[in-house]
Amino acid sequence: LAKTTQPISMDSYEGQEVNITCSHNNIATNDYITWYQQFPSQGPRFIIQGYKTKVTNEVASLFIPADRKSSTLSLPRVSLSDTAVYYCLVGGTGGGNKLTFGTGTQLKVEL
């Protein structure tokens, strides 16, 4: 069973770039890596998804090394409203490991 781990918490200041890593040593060939943002008492909100190398959208970038055993979510120029818990989700029920959320990283952004 894949064990997916993240740092428990990170602190940053407005305007800085934040990089959050996720370790997924047992990732299977068919597994995708997806990152979510969650505010208290709300459902997780999709940020970005990737399979390998680098993916970028309007809010974040996702870096996945060749061995795919880890991934890094990069948030450019964070603001106070980015204070939330960030989860990586690894897996695909169509094959490979079952869907497993990472342990979650509480990001706190200050002025």
Place this chain on the structure above:
Amino acid sequence: DTEVTQTPKHLVMGMTNKKSLKCEQHMGHRAMYWYKQKAKKPPELMFVYSYEKLSINESVPSRFSPECPNSSLLNLHLHALQPEDSALYLCASSQNLNGGTQYFGPGTRLLVL
């Protein structure tokens, strides 16, 4: 439209009650999921439906009974719950099971007394 809706938002029930949680999506997704989330923990997968058929049951106790009446709706029937079942119950949907992005609803906050 990437919206998944869930009702009710909050639910308080006794251990002898029967209640149901409802989830709806109109994105044409054919995979739907139930998750349970305790405070300060990641969501835990409970059930997965694919094309209205139960695909995965993560050894969930029988006091939780899922139902998928059609491709847009997913229910979770609750009966004889325990206080430790109190949690945020999240519904999600994706285009299919092959790694498609899951979109989550806002959740139902359940309190079992």
